Amino acid sequence: MRLSDFNYNLPPELIAQHPLPNRTASRLLVLENHVTDVVIKDQQFTDLIDLLNPNDLLVFNDTKVIPARLFGKKESGGAVEVFLERITGETTAVAQIRASKSPKPGNKIILGSDEEPFEIEIIGRPDDSDNRFYEIKFSSPCLSLLEKHGQLPLPPYITHEANADDLERYQTVVAKNPGAVAAPTAGLHFDQATLDKIMAKGVNYTTLTLHVGAGTFTPVRTEDLSEHKMHSEWFSIPAETQELIKKTKLAGGKVIAVGTTSLRALESSAAFNIQEGETKLFITPGYEFKVIDQLITNFHLPCSTLLMLVSAFAGVEPIRKAYDHAIQQQYRFFSYGDAMLLTRQ
Missing domain, CATH: 2.40.10 (Thrombin, subunit H)
Known part of the structure; x- marks a missing residue:
């Protein structure tokens, strides 16, 4: 595939500049891949609890954004x-x-x-x-x-300087390991009350660490994707998390990555048989996923490696339809924007 296959036109007013008053107030676009068609559902993020089943496992990135x-x-x-x-x-x-x-x-x-x-x-x-x-x-x-x-770094598409609200809301509630210069934004939708409700349903959650670098915002500049030099990020997956993933698979539950960074760490671990180290894994359509069953993610920039990743996960055409729908329905995009729930194609 070519770089131009991952371009789309986004009205600037759909780029979320500030977080909503409550973490869980975002919308949730649910993309279901069926054998014969693609079903898109408009829901609220709080509906996620009803979409999870006992024995499912949510995997969060517990990196903490530093004042970089x-x-x-x-x-x-x-x-x-x-x-x-x-x-x-x-x-x-x-x-x-x-x-x-x-x-x-x-x-x-x-x-x-x-x-x-x-x-x-x-x-x-x-x-x-x-x-x-x-x-x-x-x-x-x-x-x-x-x-x-130091000052908290905000993404280049957010036009205001970091304020007191950003100091709290540009960190996830599970953040504990300092080292990232950008937030793992899918985790921003969760608050502790939601995590408690998820656990009460019999759904587990666990963490890993991937320190998100500024390279996550670097645009792909080569039309031929094989010529792109992927940025490197450090990750570590605790033994407890590895064990919970095995137990989840054996119990018939789904392993759900909260964010592309959690997915990248787990797939890197499986691909290279390491639990800690640097990854330059570039996931594009055709990649065979080894660990993740579902993905919670935000909407990503045009021509970005993250848009390529979600297209590899859910399918190029389903993602195109989902993004067209999100723009028509005026979803909020990028770091402070709304969320998606994707199932592996």
Whole structure:
């Protein structure tokens, strides 16, 4: 398939700029794949409880979004913005750096406040000279510096600066492991009361960790998808989660990924027989899924790797019909938008 097969026209007013007052207030588009046709149902997210069965298993991504944006200046005084892609060690990270001139290895950038300044040093490029990321070293543990001086990063299609509402609502209720620079947005629809109701029905839930990187927003630029260089993300699947998946399959329950990041971690684990590490798995139509039966997800950007992933999962034509329907019915799109429930084709 070609890149142009995954394009669609979205009216800008359907891009959700703010979360709804309540986490569970979103709509839920249910896409059912039958042998002879595709059925699309307009429901509310709270209806999800009725669509789950005892012995089903929800798998959440428990990554926590870090305050990954920092502002400061070069030693020469020029303004600089540092946007972390990922933390690689206690004092090291990979980041994008916006400045009037590209920094060089050994250059230092002064960040923080006038009262509490700190430095980072440019180490170099992680790959080649064309790479847009830099390896950087903090003067002290970076997580504590980010918590004190960093700003929450919002996706590029959200036009306002992060506010107090975003600080709460751009994290899932299961978030506990800091390291992501974008939220696993399907999980944003759940609150603790909903999780309690799900558990009371006999449905289990568990977690894994995949630290979502800024690469999730990187558009595919090659018409031939085989030429796209997929971004890398770190994941870890606990032994308890692996055991629950086995028990669910044996009991005849469905394994339901809450978000494409949970799906990517589980399918990467199955494909490469690892429980922790880096994944560059690029899922496109034709991929044979090994773990996931259903997927809860938001609506994704045109020509994005995530749109290709859901098309591989539910079918290219069913997803096209679902997106056309969602636009006609004025669903809210992207991170703060509405949700879908997809069944594997």
